[in-house]
Amino acid sequence: MLKVNATVYLREFLIVCHLGGGVPLLKALVIDDEVSVRSLLRNCLETDGFSVLEAATENEALDIAARTDLSVITLDLYLAEGDGLSIARRIRGRSNVPIIMVTGRDDPIDRVVGLELGADDYITKPFHVREFLARVHSVLRRSLPSQPQSELSTGDAANGGAMQFDGLTLLLDQFELIGRQGERCGLTTADFTLLMVFLENPKQVLSREQLLKKVAGLEWEPTDRSIDNRVARLRKKIERDPDHPQLIKTVRGIGYLFAWATASLVNMSDLDLNT
Template sequence: MVSRRILVVDDDDAVRTLLRRCLESDGYDVTEATGGKDAMEAIQGGGVDLMTLDINLEGQSGLDVAQAVRKHSDVPIVMVTGRGDVIDRIVGLEIGADDYITKPFHVREVLARVHSVLRRSGGDAPHMAGKSSHEACPEYAFAGFRAVPDRLELFDPKGAPIELTGGDFRLLKVFLERPRRVLSREQIMDLVNGADWSPLDRTIDNQVARLRKKIELEPGTPKLIKTVRGVGYTFAAEVTVSGRL
């Protein structure tokens, strides 16, 4: 099996060393960066399967780095935050981070988070490689849109591609597989993140708002992802599926 490559971005030498030893002991290849410039160079160079990113980088916010990365790549991002920085966590997830680790952390938690995010973003296959072009993937059609979540592809009614993060695609797939069903926020979080979330992760409203901005004509008065007051959400469009194995 090809070893997965993790980019560790932190300006603290001790933290970088701890993360590198932890990840290398589990079989990952690790590249280190101390700031946003080095991180962007590594991402643009390709081959990065996941990055851990400290929020409080010296002279720069990790949130700004994450936002810059999201303009060029959907590589999974695991934010590293200070204990109790709930606002930072919410903003990070809104930007497109896939998960977060709080300091101080235990190495087992780091590995569990990394394993979970990599599994959700594509298992053991190289990131962004997707499935073989000869292998059928479920294709969904709704309101003129065409989506192939397993290949991270979404096209608007005019055929133009729409850029979504890996988290956006997981959320969209949850709705596409369950059209016109009322889903509670807890159900959606379970379906998007499996068992790897806690009550502090309840930022589904922010994730839904971000997805609405990408697919709704008027996000303020959504026609596709509708709020069910006091319960959760429902995907109101008719969905057809093709290409399923």
């Protein structure tokens, strides 16, 4: 079974990238109409080494997101000028940047809708700075490629690798999926994370609670169907026939099972990608 250590790989990946110069590697966009909240999050993120941009309205947020290579976005759901869910939908339509939803209401419906739109995590106000940073680090770990300790070395962090299964190729350093005909399948960060969970746990039945915890760090509730929606979205990208899935099997009353026994780990130099 493939074993990975995303935390170790993230640290190695960032070290390799930082060797290139003194420009901040990670850029964050804080979207909130409260000046005090933006200031708090800016100070928090800058202390942690981020370069931080701010937006108070939907138009400002979409403009910055369109012209900036961002590492993470924090997004207030309820803006005076704009709708957080609309912003998330439009950003996710063109980018896989991790999005953390921030709201003053702990509403399960908001959480489910946000996750279904492709948000990677959800946090309610008020929150502790340490909890916020932990959530940011968590989505960054999930958005960067996981790395098998036994087969890829520290130096490979800059070169990346790939995993192949059922005619598909998953590019670990780009979190992109190459289809059976050589097409790029457009994985979101949430898609990539869910697929990695399945690849790390082949032939194992995973409950909805386990999947939601691994993918989003959230507790599952019986009425929460967000993980089912994520699985359905991923099936459309990896199954030969999504209506009759052979890779991600439903285990009634429990959850899901990834039926492919072993994914092959290959070096990027060994791939012939005509894309």
